[in-house]
Structures are given as structure tokens and as C-alpha cells.
Amino acid sequence: MRKIFFHFALGTLLFALSFPTHAQQPTKIPRVGYLTAVSLSANAARIEALRQGLRELGYVEGKNIIIEWRAADGKPDRLPALAAELLRLKVEVIVSGGPTVTRPAKEATATIPIVMTFDNDPVGSGFVASLARPSGNITGLSTLAPDIGGKQLELLKEIIPRLTHVVVLGTSTQAGNAQSLNEIELAARAFKVQRQYLDIFSRNDIETAFQAAHKGHADAVLVLISPVIFSQRTQIADLAATNRLPAMYPWPEFVEDVGLMSYGVRVTDLDRRAATYVDKILKGAKPADLPIEQPTKFEFIINLKAAKQIGLTIPPNVLARADKVIK
Numbered sequence: 001m002r003k004i005f006f007h008f009a010l011g012t013l014l015f016a017l018s019f020p021t022h023a024q025q026p027t028k029i030p031r032v033g034y035l036t037a038v039s040l041s042a043n044a045a046r047i048e049a050l051r052q053g054l055r056e057l058g059y060v061e062g063k064n065i066i067i068e069w070r071a072a073d074g075k076p077d078r079l080p081a082l083a084a085e086l087l088r089l090k091v092e093v094i095v096s097g098g099p100t101v102t103r104p105a106k107e108a109t110a111t112i113p114i115v116m117t118f119d120n121d122p123v124g125s126g127f128v129a130s131l132a133r134p135s136g137n138i139t140g141l142s143t144l145a146p147d148i149g150g151k152q153l154e155l156l157k158e159i160i161p162r163l164t165h166v167v168v169l170g171t172s173t174q175a176g177n178a179q180s181l182n183e184i185e186l187a188a189r190a191f192k193v194q195r196q197y198l199d200i201f202s203r204n205d206i207e208t209a210f211q212a213a214h215k216g217h218a219d220a221v222l223v224l225i226s227p228v229i230f231s232q233r234t235q236i237a238d239l240a241a242t243n244r245l246p247a248m249y250p251w252p253e254f255v256e257d258v259g260l261m262s263y264g265v266r267v268t269d270l271d272r273r274a275a276t277y278v279d280k281i282l283k284g285a286k287p288a289d290l291p292i293e294q295p296t297k298f299e300f301i302i303n304l305k306a307a308k309q310i311g312l313t314i315p316p317n318v319l320a321r322a323d324k325v326i327k
Contacts, residue, residue, distance in 0.1 A: 030282050031066045033086035035105060036097030037227070039073045043097060046117065049268040050095065053275025074231065076100055083108035093281050095274060096140070099175065100227050102127055106138060113287045115277040116140030118270045120176030120225065122292055131292040139287040140277055141270040145295050149180045149222070150187035152248045152263050155300070156220050157191050158318050159261075160246055163220055165194045167213040167245075169206075169236070171226035172199050180224055203232050210239045221247040223254070225264075233257050237306075244310040252301050255326065260306040265295040299323040 034050070036043050047069075051061065059065040068089055072078040083105045086094055094114045096102040105114050106127060114137055119125055122142050128134035131142065157163050168184060170177050181197060188195040196216055198209040213221060221240055223229060229236065230251070237259040240247040249255060249262040277290060303326040307314055319325060 029064060029066055030093075031068065031089065031091045032278060032282075033068045033070065033089065033091035033094045034097070035070050035072075035079065035082055035086065035094060035101045037072045037074070037076055037079060037100040038097070040069055040071045043071070045268055046097070046271045049271035050117070050275055053272035054278065056272075057275055057279045059275075059279070072101075076227075079104040080108065087112065093278050095278065098227075099125060102138065110137055112137065113281045114138045114140075115274050115281070115287075116142075116292075117274045118143045118265075118267060120144060120174065121179065124175040124179075128292060131294070133288065134290065134292060135288050137287050139290040139292060141273060141293045141295075143225075143265045143267070143270070143295055144176060144179075145265060145298075146176075146179045146183045148250075148264055148298070149184035149224075152222055152250075153184055153187040153191065153193065155261070155263055155318065156222065156246065156248050157193065159312070159314060160220055163191070163193055165196065165216065165218050166220045166222055167209070167216070167218040168195055168197045168222045168224065169200050169209055169229065170197065170224035171201060171228055173201075174224070174226040177224060177226070184222065200226065200229055200232075202228060203235065206232055206235055206239065210243055210245075213245065214243055218245060221245050223247060223249045225250040233259070241306065241309050246310065246312055252299065252324075255301045255303045255306070258306055258309075259303060260310070260312070261300070261302045261322075263300045264298060266297040266299045269297045270295065302326065 061067055068086060068091060070082040072082060079101060087109055094105050094112055096105050096114055096116045099119045102116050119142050121144055122128045123130060127138045185195055198212060200206060233254045234257045237254055237257050247260050249259045250264040252262050255262045280290060300322050301324045302314055302322045
């Protein structure tokens with residue numbers, strides 16, 4: 001009986017040892033951090049675009065990739081602590097929701113790869129050495145397309161043929177702002193339009209700017225992108241409507257918040273494309289070797305309710321070119 005038991009135990013042991021050791025080890029699931037300055041709900045469309053891009057590459061959240069979602073909820077001073085939290089979680093990549101996030105992420109780590117979903121001017125911001133060879137631990141996508149300002153002014157001129165004076169709202173300390181202004185100036189000369197630039201550094205500057213626009217008999221407003229302007233987009237759109245000033249905005253969110261129209265980079269496309277950077281890095285690529293991509297898709301959106309509110313008729317040929325019309 002003992003002999004039979006011995007042979008049985010030996011057989012069981014040999015059977016167990018016949019399986020490779022590595023088969024018993026669980027597959028490591030990559031952990032990615034996502035950091036945004038606004039709330040996750042405010043960034044819902046962009047987050048879904050990133051998820052879509054990851055799904056297209058075969059990633060299923062919770063199955064073969066873990067994403068740590070962190071949001072500062074409109075409080076930029078929280079970003080350094082949130083970035084540090086992602087480091088403690090040992091994420092392999094940090095996806096930055098924008099320039100406001102990229103800087104604290106960069107200050108938190110010089111080794112963990114950072115993927116920018118967008119930046120107005122990555123070189124001017126000091127995030128990368130060049131678009132072709134970033135050189136550090138940061139790569140991703142840029143919204144850098146300086147000719148956008150000229151196209152925005154051209155659309156305003158088509159909608160308002162009598163346009164002779166346009167007020168441009170921007171933030172001079174914002175990377176890419178000067179380049180956009182130069183392009184607008186070139187277009188303004190070509191269309192014989194006077195350009196008046198007004199700086200927006202805080203919420204208090206917005207009402208003052210519209211008072212100046214009214215005093216100067218401006219025919220329209222052209223808005224450039226910056227964190228402070230984006231955060232106060234509803235106030236800007238409301239004041240433009242109150243002053244019956246047609247306004248051109250850089251992002252769709254302004255138009256969804258009762259703004260008249262927007263023309264600019266399709267930012268959700270950049271978020272979707274950011275997934276390819278995450279994929280390449282997880283497979284061993286170095287951020288320094290991944291060139292910064294520039295935008296290839298743009299969108300033009302018109303809000304007819306906003307047009308009616310200020311008594312503006314949009315020409316049919318312009319409406320036909322819109323990617324989306326809000327009625």
C-alpha cells in the first residue's frame with residue numbers, strides 16, 4: 001500500500017512539474033495615467049475619443065489595459081499632487097489632457113513617458129526640442145496650424161461683408177498666441193480690416209474687453225484659445241450676444257455654450273490619435289523618437305439659434321460648408 005501511495009504522489013509531482021513555470025505567472029496589464037485640468041464630465045467627448053482609439057488598437061479597459069483617470073476639476077493647483085499620485089501608482093505612460101496639465105506632469109517626472117493630446121506650440125512651450133525629434137520624455141500631438149486665424153477671419157468676412165473692424169481676444173503669454181496674431185494680421189491687411197487686439201488674463205478682463213469693443217464700434221470678435229478664455233467661454237459668448245457682436249471661436253465648446261460659430265482643429269481627432277502613441281510606447285518605443293503630429297482635420301460649426309438672437313443671417317453658401325449646424 002505504501003508503495004502504491006509513493007508512486008501516486010511521485011506521479012502527481014511529475015505531472016505538476018511538466019507545466020512551464022511562466023504559464024503560472026499572470027500576464028502584466030499595462031497601467032496608464034490620464035490627467036486633465038477640468039472635470040472628467042467636461043472632457044467626456046475627448047475621453048471617449050481616446051477610448052475609441054485604444055479600442056481600435058485592441059485595448060479593452062479593465063481587461064488588457066488599466067487607466068487611472070485623474071481630474072483637477074478646474075483647480076490647476078491640484079495638478080502637481082495628482083501627477084505625483086500617478087507616479088506612486090507606477091503608471092507606464094501619462095496622457096496629458098492639454099498644456100495646463102503637461103507642465104506639472106513634466107515637472108513631476110523626466111523618465112515616465114508623457115503623451116500630449118494637444119498643445120498649441122510644443123516647442124515654444126519648452127516641452128520638446130523640435131517637432132521632428134522631441135528628445136525628452138514628452139511626445140504627442142499639436143494644434144499648431146497658424147493659418148487657422150486667417151481662415152477664421154475669412155469666414156467672418158463672408159458672413160459680414162461690411163466687416164471693417166475686428167476685435168481679437170487672446171492671452172499674450174499663451175504659447176502660439178503671437179504666431180496666430182501674425183497670421184490674422186496678414187489676413188486683415190488682405191481684407192482691409194482693422195485688427196484690435198485685447199489681452200485676457202483673468203475673468204475681470206473680459207467685460208472690460210467688450211466695453212472697449214463697443215466703444216471702438218467693432219463689427220465682430222475673433223477669439224483665440226487659452227486656458228483662461230476657455231474656462232470663461234460662457235461669459236464671453238453671453239457678452240458677445242448681449243452686445244450683438246458676431247463672434248468666431250476656436251473650439252466647438254464655445255458654440256455649444258450659445259456661441260455663434262467656431263472653426264478650428266477637431267480636437268477629438270487628436271485624442272483618438274493619442275492612443276497610437278500610448279500603444280507604441282507600451283510596445284517599447286521611446287517618446288524622444290516619436291515625432292509630434294500636427295492636425296489634419298478641422299471643423300466648422302454654426303449655431304443658428306445664436307445667429308437669430310443677434311439678428312444675423314448666415315449666407316447659404318457658408319451654411320453649406322459647415323460640418324455641423326445647430327438649429
